[in-house]
């Protein structure tokens with residue numbers, strides 16, 4: 001029996017450059033991912049109930065499992081995304097913070113990290129820009145995620161998650177104006193949340209990955 005997920009509530013009204021209308025629509029989409037994740041888990045549980053996956057159940061079982069990766073990551077990534085936004089957020093992250101130190105160690109500077117992250121956000125296609133931290137070395141790396149499930153790095157911690165599906169901005173910007181949305185996203189980042197997700201590189205140095 002799988003646990004049933006409940007959609008979380010996020011109080012983000014009044015963001016800069018991302019309208020309440022967009023957020024309302026986006027929350028509904030997110031709730032859809034939570035619902036579908038629960039429905040898929042339930043259907044998979046029903047197949048497993050007799051302790052086996054019969055040969056004739058295999059096509060349906062396979063399709064449910066494939067869809068689970070999409071819906072599950074859709075649910076989780078939206079929680080990270082909404083969770084790293086806040087009203088009156090933005091600005092630059094604090095110098096000396098674990099996150100900024102990690103950008104310096106991993107990219108040379110925060111500005112180069114940002115160039116890479118924004119560059120990913122501008123890539124054509126449907127997906128996400130995600131800054132991950134390797135829990136073993138403390139190093140950051142930025143990744144393009146296609147859809148919700150393709151490109152996530154197993155075991156890494158998402159520290160900053162940006163939705164660049166068009167639904168994230170289409171009510172506020174034209175499709176070609178994605179850079180304006182990215183600018184708006186940066187002006188609303190909850191750097192406190194990012195900092196909480198980031199582990200200080202200093203704590204990690206003893207566990208640096210052998211090369």
Ligand SMILES: [Fe+2]
Nearest residue numbers: 163165167168
């Ligand atoms: Fe989204």
